[in-house]
Amino acid sequence: MFVSSRILLLALGLALTGFVSAKEPFKPNLGPDVPRITVTCGDVTLLLRQATQWTPGRIDFRGKAMTTESSAYGTVFSFPDVGFIGTAHLENEPEKLQSLDFFLDDKRVEAPAAELKGGTFRLERKSRIRAFDLTNVTEIKDHRLYETTTVHTAEAVPLKLVYHFMHAWRPTVSAFLAGSDTAPDKSLSGPLRDDKEVARKFYINERVDWMAVYEPQSGQFAVSRLLQVPELGVHIATIWNVPGTYRKFYLKCFSSATVPAGFTGTWRMVTAFGSATPETWESAARGLAAKLQKP
Secondary structure, three states: HHHHHHHHHHHHHHHHHHHHHHOOOOOOOOOOOOOOOEEEOOOOEEEEEHHOOOOEEEEEOEEEEEEOOOOOOOOEEEEOOOEEEOOOOOOOOOOOOEEEEEEEEEEEEEEEEEOOEEOOOEEEEEEEOOOOOEEEEEEEEEEEEEEEEEEEEEEEEEEEEEEEEEEEEOOOOEEEEEOOOOOEEEEEEEEEEOOHHHOOOEEEOOOOOEEEEOOOOOOOOEEEEEEEEEOOOOEEEEEEEEOOOOOEEEEEEEOEEEEEEEEEEEEEEEEEEEOOOOOHHHHHHHHHHOOOOOO
16 A cells, blocks of 8 residues: 555656646747638748747648748847847747737738638738847738848847748758859759768858759749848858758858948848749749749
């Protein structure tokens, strides 16, 4: 009886410890009390997640996922003294949201539901990350995804780097293509493989005007084109190849640099999609990249 009582007390203690230590899902300081919002406009579906501060969580085209949920999206800053702050990076400190506004077909949505459908969508998101005021505008229109990021700081801030427009393309993405308008006949391209020798390798690693990826399971491709960048920041595009997890795109700026006092800068990018065979996707992507030059 004594032994049975001890076992019972031990089991109860472990259960209570587990209950106390169970971590509640993160909820930002602002936003609707729903864990996920799925927005569909035309051929594009965008998942927004409460746990990642209402930044994108997955991008679908024609009902097929082009990106994975297993990552952070949006904008994140890396500070020399602390590391990453922003979007889903909660390991140091969360960014504090200042305002959130949802619009469907140009009408403000006061209480967003778990599913939204319409012709157009816009999310205006403002936050504060240390000395930075950050504004993110995410739009779906004309079967395309538009993302605009504006950064302002009144004081000089040293950074390790800042990443904009993080897109965690599915690990099944098999190839990339990138180009510059100043050299339209030249491009960077190559396969994205799972081999050990290329695991966690970074591709592109230079300034380009557009980049594209191909996902063979769906037979679809995506093209992202920069529409606006500030003079400062020295931005480069890169794809991080992490087999089994993602092929992740970053626009990297202010690498080991100081953002000057009084800086205000806006970055804008459009992402569009198409369908093609493995043999024809590159020519189709180049054609789409040319069309995207006009906002």
